[in-house]
Amino acid sequence: MKELKKVLTVLGVVLLVLTVSACNVGKEDVDIVGGWETVEDGTITPELQELFNKAIEELDGVDYTPIKLLETQVVAGTNYKFLCDATVTSPGAGTTQAIVTIYEDLQGNVEILDIQDAE
Numbered sequence: 001m002k003e004l005k006k007v008l009t010v011l012g013v014v015l016l017v018l019t020v021s022a023c024n025v026g027k028e029d030v031d032i033v034g035g036w037e038t039v040e041d042g043t044i045t046p047e048l049q050e051l052f053n054k055a056i057e058e059l060d061g062v063d064y065t066p067i068k069l070l071e072t073q074v075v076a077g078t079n080y081k082f083l084c085d086a087t088v089t090s091p092g093a094g095t096t097q098a099i100v101t102i103y104e105d106l107q108g109n110v111e112i113l114d115i116q117d118a119e
Contacts, residue, residue: 035073036081042068044082052082055102055110063087064100064115077105083118 044052044066052066064084073079079101086098097118104110 036071036079037073038071039069042070042083044069048080048082051080051104051110052100052102055112056100059112061089063089064098066100067097070099075103077103079103079113 048069049066052064056064064086066082066084068083069080070083071081080103082100082102084098084100085095087093087095099114099116099118100112101114102110103113
C-alpha cells in the first residue's frame with residue numbers, strides 16, 4: 001500500500017510538471033499587463049515628443065529634454081519612462097539627467113507621475 005501511494009505521488013508530481021511546462025510554451029513573446037517593458041529602440045518620435053511636451057507644459061524651474069524612451073507599462077492607459085536632460089532655468093546652472101515617468105490615460109490626458117535623478 002505504501003509503495004502504491006509513493007507511485008501515485010510521483011505520478012501526480014510528473015503530471016503537474018508536464019502541465020505547467022505545457023502552459024508556458026510560447027509565453028516568451030507575451031506582454032504582461034502591468035509589467036514594465038524595456039524599449040529596444042528608445043527613439044523619441046514626434047508623437048512621444050508631443051506627449052512629453054503636453055505633460056511638462058506647466059513645469060517651472062527646470063527644462064526637461066527627452067533623450068530616450070526607456071520603458072513602457074500597460075495599465076488603464078500607458079506609463080512611459082523617459083531619460084531626460086534636466087537643466088535648471090537659472091544662469092550658470094548645469095545640466096543633469098533625470099528619469100521622468102508620465103501616465104497617459106485612455107482618453108489621451110497626461111500627467112507626470114514621478115521625476116527622479118538618473119544615477
